[in-house]
Amino acid sequence: MFVYEKKLQYPINIKTPNPALASYIISQYGGPDGELGASLRYLSQRYSMPFSELKGLLTDIGTEELGLIDYL
């Protein structure tokens, strides 16, 4: 279960909008190399992870990857 925090982990302040660059950046949202896929991969790999240290690590990393969607 997740709780949403209404803030980013790192400040973003776009001074010069750049649509060409934006089209590259948005490709990191979904798709095979996107944050959405990355976060779900980490979070589902937990279920077959035998070591508690790595269950914890996959949980933390998967959660942070979900947070990155708000940046994009």
Added chain:
Amino acid sequence: MENTGTPREDCGYRSGLLPECAPLALTYTPMQQGSEPAYATNDALSRGTLFPGLDLPFMNLVNKTPTHSTPLRELMAIDFVVDELELYLDTHKNDSEAFATYQGFLKLAAEGRERYVARYGPVSQSDMINAKSYTWLNDPWPWDIGANAEEG
């Protein structure tokens, strides 16, 4: 495989493909040690890691800490250190020194959040426990322009 120290001209290494006679390379991944030194809170957020030992800036381009700080940035910096210590403790659960540091930062984060929420509104919905109305919907949201402006 012979290794003369200079690439062989007949090897075709300029063609952009991996040539047959390419020398082998060894990769090396250092393990993070216990009781690592740490950056100051604000520097950690700028550097992107709490641990100087893990700080390998791409092309030596270093992100500088802004000279002026905002309440949101301070909260982000403390929360970032908490996240970093959680990742470290996931694989070093018996490092009692790091755990004490972690607890200290949890306390700082809780206090910092209380001050921030009193002034700017809820960060999570449970922060509205003392609010007079349902302020969760107030702008800005994290993706709004200016929500993260350095001048706050």
